[in-house]
Amino acid sequence: QVQLVESGGGLVQPGGSLSLSCVASESIVRLTAMGWYRQAPGKQREFVAVITGGGTTNYADADSVKGRFTISRDNAKNTVYLQMNSLKAEDTAVYYCKATFLTREYWGQGTQVTVSS
Numbered sequence: 447q448v449q450l451v452e453s454g455g456g457l458v459q460p461g462g463s464l465s466l467s468c469v470a471s472e473s474i475v476r477l478t479a480m481g482w483y484r485q486a487p488g489k490q491r492e493f494v495a496v497i498t499g500g501g502t503t504n505y506a507d508a509d510s511v512k513g514r515f516t517i518s519r520d521n522a523k524n525t526v527y528l529q530m531n532s533l534k535a536e537d538t539a540v541y542y543c544k545a546t547f548l549t550r551e552y553w554g555q556g557t558q559v560t561v562s563s
Contacts (some may be wrong), residue, residue, distance in 0.1 A: 448472055448552040450543045452487035455557030456560055462561070464527040468543030468554055473524060475499065480526040482517060484559075491542065499551060501506045533561045
C-alpha cells in the first residue's frame with residue numbers, strides 16, 4: 447500500500463505560479479509511473495501530467511497545461527512535483543497525485559488550487 451501526501455496548494459492570482467509536491471511513503475523508483483490529476487467543481491477528474499519510472503513525461507492536451515506545467519521527480523526524496531506557471535482561473539481545482547505500480551493505483555487526498563484575483 448503506497449500512501450501519498452500532496453501539498454503546495456493555495457490561492458494565487460491569475461498569471462502566478464505554484465509548485466505542488468507529492469511525497470510517497472516508499473521508494474518511487476519501483477513505481478511504474480506517478481501522475482497528477484485535477485477535479486474542478488462539478489466536473490470529472492481529468493489527467494494533467496505523468497512521469498514514468500524511466501523519466502518519460504506526458505501532459506494533457508496542449509491547450510490546457512502543456513507549456514505551462516512541468517512534472518518532475520526526486521527519487522531520493524520519494525517526491526514528485528508539479529510546477530505550475532501562468533495560472534488561469536480555469537486551473538482552479540483539487541489536484542490529486544496518483545501512483546501506479548503494475549495494475550495497482552494509489553491516490554492522495556488532494557490539494558486545493560484556487561486561481562483568483
